[in-house]
Amino acid sequence: MTTGIDYTAGVSTKPPLSSPTRPPLPSTGVRPRPDGTILEARNLTKRYRLGNRDVDALKGVSLKVRRGEFVALMGPSGSGKSTLLQLLGGLDRPTSGEVVLDGEVISRLSDTDATRLRREKTGFVFQFFNLIPLLDVYENVALPFTIAGTDPRRGEAAARIREVLELVDLVGRERNRPDQLSAGEQQRVALARALVMEPAILLADEPTGNLDYATGGEILDELWRSCDELGQTIVLVTHDARAAAHADRVLVVGDGLIRDEIELGRRTDRDARPLIDRLAQLGL
Numbered sequence: 001m002t003t004g005i006d007y008t009a010g011v012s013t014k015p016p017l018s019s020p021t022r023p024p025l026p027s028t029g030v031r032p033r034p035d036g037t038i039l040e041a042r043n044l045t046k047r048y049r050l051g052n053r054d055v056d057a058l059k060g061v062s063l064k065v066r067r068g069e070f071v072a073l074m075g076p077s078g079s080g081k082s083t084l085l086q087l088l089g090g091l092d093r094p095t096s097g098e099v100v101l102d103g104e105v106i107s108r109l110s111d112t113d114a115t116r117l118r119r120e121k122t123g124f125v126f127q128f129f130n131l132i133p134l135l136d137v138y139e140n141v142a143l144p145f146t147i148a149g150t151d152p153r154r155g156e157a158a159a160r161i162r163e164v165l166e167l168v169d170l171v172g173r174e175r176n177r178p179d180q181l182s183a184g185e186q187q188r189v190a191l192a193r194a195l196v197m198e199p200a201i202l203l204a205d206e207p208t209g210n211l212d213y214a215t216g217g218e219i220l221d222e223l224w225r226s227c228d229e230l231g232q233t234i235v236l237v238t239h240d241a242r243a244a245a246h247a248d249r250v251l252v253v254g255d256g257l258i259r260d261e262i263e264l265g266r267r268t269d270r271d272a273r274p275l276i277d278r279l280a281q282l283g284l
């Protein structure tokens, strides 16, 4: 079909968020206050059956995430962070307890409705990118549109894809396949794909886990910007205090429970020192 207007030519109304010519972020001033709960966990437990042994990965986790808030989940390996993130995003179901995502109780939904809710409301960034090797950058980012049956080369879909490619600074790389990109670029593709449907919540599991320091820092800056400038709600799983220092609030997960909560507030410097000091005080 060639009817209708082609919206794809230079329609982005927002300035590219990561272009070198962008003005610097304001260092002072009023920042939007997160408001209202968008995601809630109520007494979540998760028991995995491993051979003839039970593993209690979560032992009763309750938390609330406010709209527009950036929350980091920190904790040692095996403490239950990924399990919790998967439950929060509706990728898996709890053994008991409830997840309320933007007003809907996921556990009360059918599998079909839970999948619909997940696709509509969440974007996921996995530790190991999960890009499709045979698709190029554009097609990988466009995948959620393709799955939804929308032509990603036309209209608003194309405009939105261009916008997120600008956000993660990948304009000009659209035709590259994942194996023709650096690790950091691949992770930026994964981030663009997670954000393309404008999800209410972005859930990211160690998105900088296997990137070098500088590239990881770029990804974190993109995440922080999408939160601070676009009001994106983010839940980030990380081992790394430097990554967690980008968050407004850090929840410390230990042995299947939330052990501590550290309120950092929205800061422009993202200095990790206060968080590291606080973790040291807690003996972590």
Ligand SMILES: Nc1ncnc2c1ncn2[C@@H]1O[C@H](COP(=O)(O)OP(=O)(O)OP(=O)(O)O)[C@@H](O)[C@H]1O
Pocket (backbone or CB within 6 Å): 048, 049, 050, 055, 056, 057, 075, 076, 077, 078, 079, 080, 081, 082, 083, 084
């Ligand atoms: N599919 C599964 N089947 C059985 N046990 C599992 C499964 N997934 C996770 N576990 C167990 O649940 C516990 C929590 O795992 P989880 O992956 O949530 O930890 P994590 O905090 O994300 O760790 P890491 O930092 O190493 O990624 C671990 O003891 C793990 O072995």
Ligand SMILES: [Mg+2]
Pocket (backbone or CB within 6 Å): 081, 082, 083
């Ligand atoms: Mg994990």
